[in-house]
Amino acid sequence: MNEESKEIAARVKVLREIAEIPLEEFSRELGFHPGEYRSWESGEADFPVGSLVEIAARFKVDLTELISGKPSRLTTYCVTRGDKAPEVSRRPMYRYWNLAYKFHNKRGEPFLVEAEPETEDRPLSLNTHPGQEFDYVLEGRLLISVGGHEEELGPGDAIYYDSNELHGMKALGGKGARFLAMVL
Numbered sequence: 543m544n545e546e547s548k549e550i551a552a553r554v555k556v557l558r559e560i561a562e563i564p565l566e567e568f569s570r571e572l573g574f575h576p577g578e579y580r581s582w583e584s585g586e587a588d589f590p591v592g593s594l595v596e597i598a599a600r601f602k603v604d605l606t607e608l609i610s611g612k613p614s615r616l617t618t619y620c621v622t623r624g625d626k627a628p629e630v631s632r633r634p635m636y637r638y639w640n641l642a643y644k645f646h647n648k649r650g651e652p653f654l655v656e657a658e659p660e661t662e663d664r665p666l667s668l669n670t671h672p673g674q675e676f677d678y679v680l681e682g683r684l685l686i687s688v689g690g691h692e693e694e695l696g697p698g699d700a701i702y703y704d705s706n707e708l709h710g711m712k713a714l715g716g717k718g719a720r721f722l723a724m725v726l
Contacts, residue, residue, distance in 0.1 A: 550594070551585040553608055557601045558583070572596055573670065573706075591630060591638055592671025592705060595651050595725045599672075605651055606643045613646070620644040627654065635667065635712065638723075650726040657684060657713040657721070668710040674726045675705040682719030686711040 569579035
């Protein structure tokens with residue numbers, strides 16, 4: 543576990559403790575298994591990005607502040623230059639870049655995501671988080687599973703779905719894929 547992940551876990555724990563919510567109650571409130579949530583908050587495992595979005599919303603804090611420990615400040619607009627978006631390391635098979643990290647009180651979280659090339663022995667990793675999600679494929683091909691339904695998407699294809707449903711994706715064809723993800 544890297545230092546950044548431990549710091550995120552500590553910030554989440556402090557928010558929960560300030561609100562005086564027991565760990566088991568909080569994990570159930572958010573729809574997580576208490577053991578899984580405990581491993582995230584203890585720093586043994588990384589919080590999934592969707593879970594951090596949900597936790598930030600629950601405590602009415604900006605995701606940028608939860609992740610970086612620094613407040614976002616812009617309220618009219620923000621520009622994120624191509625090589626300046628901060629990487630949000632959450633899962634080993636994906637790389638995320640926060641595309642609006644400087645904007646305060648966002649109604650959604652836009653990310654550029656890279657899915658690593660598929661491997662035959664890696665099962666599709668599924669997760670859930672409250673809200674909705676929109677994914678738009680820029681490069682490569684993705685297998686996306688939502689609520690037990692699978693779709694193959696290529697460049698220019700998009701999918702919008704209820705992210706309370708089990709969902710996950712992986713790159714196809716032995717090549718990586720890039721897509722825009724908007725978590726709402």
